[in-house]
Amino acid sequence: MNSTEGTSHTGFHAGSSSVRDETRAAAEVARRRVRIMPATSYPTLPRPEPVAVPAVRLALKSDGAVRGLLDGAWWPRSRDLLSELPALTAVLDPLWGRITRVAVNPTYWPAIPRKVPVDGRIVKVGWFAAEIDPHKLLLLSYGIGRWDLLIIPPETGAESAARLMAAASDHDGLPLTASALIAAEEGPHGVAPTGAPLGPDKVGEPRVKIA
Template sequence: MPASFSASDDTGPPPQAAAGRRVRAMSATTDRPPLRIVPFRAPTARLALKPVSTSRGLLDGAWWPRSRDLADELSALAEVLDPLSGRITRIAVNATYWPAVPSRVPVNGHVVKVGWFTTELDPHKIMLLSHTTGSWNLLVIPPETNAPAAARLMAAASDSAGPPTTASALMAAEHALHGSSMTVLDQDSEETWENGDDTSSYRGAAARPCRLIATK
C-alpha cells in the first residue's frame, strides 16, 4: 500500500518562511554584487629622470628596456610617463637597434602613434611628446647591458649637475672607461668620443645617485 503524507508530516519550514528567506537572499545578492578580482600590475619600466625643478638640457633621463620587443616596452614606458607629464601623444625612435617598430601602441586606455627615424634622431635616444612637458628625451640603455653599467648610465643621464651631453656620447664614454660589456656601439658614437669628450665629467655624473622612477 503506498505511503501517504499529510501536511503535518512536512518537517520543512512553512512556505511563507521559505519564501521570505528566498526574498532576503535575492535582496542580499542584488545589494552586494560579487567581488571581481583584478590582478595587480606593478610598474615594469626601468627608468631614471632628472629632478623636475632642474634644467632639463639635452637629456631628461635614461630608460633601460628589458627586451627588444618595442611594442611591449613602449607601452610600459609610456604608462609610467603618462601620469607624470600629461597624456603622451607621440613617440619617436631611431630604428637602428630595434628589429621591428610598431606604428602605434596602447597607453593607459588610449593609442599613441610611433614614428621612426634613421638619421634625424640619435640612435641611442627616444623622444616622447606630451601635452604638458613638450617632450621627454631619454637615453636608451640596451637591454643586454649588465646592471653596473646600466646604473652608471642611468646616473649620468639623469644628473643635473654635469654638462649637457648626448645619448651617444654617454654610451661612448661608458665603453671607453669600462670596456665592451654592453652592446656593440655604432660608428658615430665611437667617433663622437674620440673627437675629444672628457671622461672625467662622465665619471663624476655616473658616481652620483639617480632618481629611479620604476625598477621592478
C-alpha cells in the first residue's frame, strides 16, 4: 500500500515536472517569435492644415516721412482687442521694434484686457478717456518710441476705409487728428455709425498696401 502510494506520488511529480518543462519551452518559443516578428506598419495620419490668419489691414507712413499727428491707420475686423492686437503687433514688431504697451480710449471698445499674449510674451494694455483720441491707438515700442495709428471703425465700408488709410499714411496730407479724419469722411461719404457691431457680411478689403 505504501509502495503503491509512493509510486503514484513519484509519478505525479514527474508528470508535473514534464508539464512545466513543456510550458517553459512553449513560452520561450513564443518569446522568440515575438522578438523576430516585424513591426506592424500603421498608416500615417494626415496632419491638420494650418488655419489661415487674415491679413492685418494696415497702412503706414513711409520711412523718413514727417510723422505729424498720425503714423498710419489700422482697420480692425472687430472691437475685440484680445483677438485683434496679437496680429497687429506681430506685423509691427519687425518694423518698429517690439511693441510692449498699447493704449486706447475706451469709448468704442466694450472690453479692454489688461494684458494680451503675443508670441509667448505679454503686451500690456491701458486706456485713457481724456488723453487719447477715441479713434486713435497708441503703441509704445521697446527702446524705440511711440507710434499713433488712426483706428478705422470695423463696420466702415471698403471704399471709405481705403480713403481713410490713404489720408492717415500720406506724409503730404493735412495734419488732422484721428477724429477729424473720421468726421471728414463721414460728412461727404457717410461712414457707418461707429458704435454699430461688426457684421460678418459687411467687411471688405481696401486696396491699400503697407507704405
